[in-house]
Amino acid sequence: EAGVTQFPSxxxxxxxxxxTLRCDPISGHDNLxxxxxxxxxxxxxxxxxxxxxxxxxxxxxxxRFLAERxxxxxxxxxxxxxxxxxxxxxxxxxxxxxxxxTDTQYFGPGTRLTVL
Amino acid sequence: xNSVTQMEGPVTLSEEAFLTINCTYTATGYPSLFWYVQxxxxxxxxxxxxxxxxDKGSNKGFEATYRKETTSFHLxxxxxxxxxxxVYFCALTGGTYKYIFGTGTRLKVLA
Numbered sequence: 454e455a456g457v458t459q460f461p462s463x464x465x466x467x468x469x470x471x472x473t474l475r476c477d478p479i480s481g482h483d484n485l486x487x488x489x490x491x492x493x494x495x496x497x498x499x500x501x502x503x504x505x506x507x508x509x510x511x512x513x514x515x516x517r518f519l520a521e522r523x524x525x526x527x528x529x530x531x532x533x534x535x536x537x538x539x540x541x542x543x544x545x546x547x548x549x550x551x552x553x554x555t556d557t558q559y560f561g562p563g564t565r566l567t568v569l
Numbered sequence: 570x571n572s573v574t575q576m577e578g579p580v581t582l583s584e585e586a587f588l589t590i591n592c593t594y595t596a597t598g599y600p601s602l603f604w605y606v607q608x609x610x611x612x613x614x615x616x617x618x619x620x621x622x623x624d625k626g627s628n629k630g631f632e633a634t635y636r637k638e639t640t641s642f643h644l645x646x647x648x649x650x651x652x653x654x655x656v657y658f659c660a661l662t663g664g665t666y667k668y669i670f671g672t673g674t675r676l677k678v679l680a
Contacts, residue, residue, distance in 0.1 A: 457612065484666065495573070496613075496658065496670040509667070544613065548666075558668060560605070560613035 455479065457561035459545050465567045471533040474564045478527070478547030485528050486548075486558060487520060491541035499543075502528060514539075535568045542566070571596040571663040575671035578656075582649055582678050590644040590674045592633075592659035600661040602626075602635055602642040603668070607656045616644075616657070649678045 458477045466472050478485045487499040499518070500510035504525035513520070517536070522528040532539050542565050546558040576591040594600065604616040604626070617626030622637035631646045642659060659671040 486666070488668070493672070495672045496668070498667045498669075501666055546613075556666065557615055557618065559615075562610070562612035
């Protein structure tokens, strides 16, 4: 079974540009999550999809970040315009159809974003 | 709010040494606790978990016991190998789907 995949693995852009990150969850997983780790700090929750619906986007830093999950399959996270403080590693995770406090999330390898 | 504190790294050990990475948490109620590991160039992998007090999670020679009285979930391994070199993250879910992570501890094992 394929795991969670993310594309690209690395992205280097200049301040003010736009970047779109993609995540493909494990097939059949309705729950999809985005997290971010900035400069060696803790990994922080950004948002949670259940199928195509945003269940919780309380962790999104500001309105420069837009996440979508069309059709309830893959998800994209767009940053427009990018700022220096957006640099970090963006992780995607997915879990099975029964979200709960003990539900195991399966993580992708992350996308390392560098904004110059 | 909920939080996780884990020891600062990096931790450097010789092969076959004993490993402890400390993790303490603050949470209301009864959180589930996890250790994730990130090997170089790979994603986060679940290493072990515990869902209630006094549970012991174990995998690949690693162990951690859910200690409610000390709000701790320390990771231990009796004899580390070079292949254990990675970043280790302690995490909890406090009754919701969100994971709360610690800052990560980098482990380097020398041959």
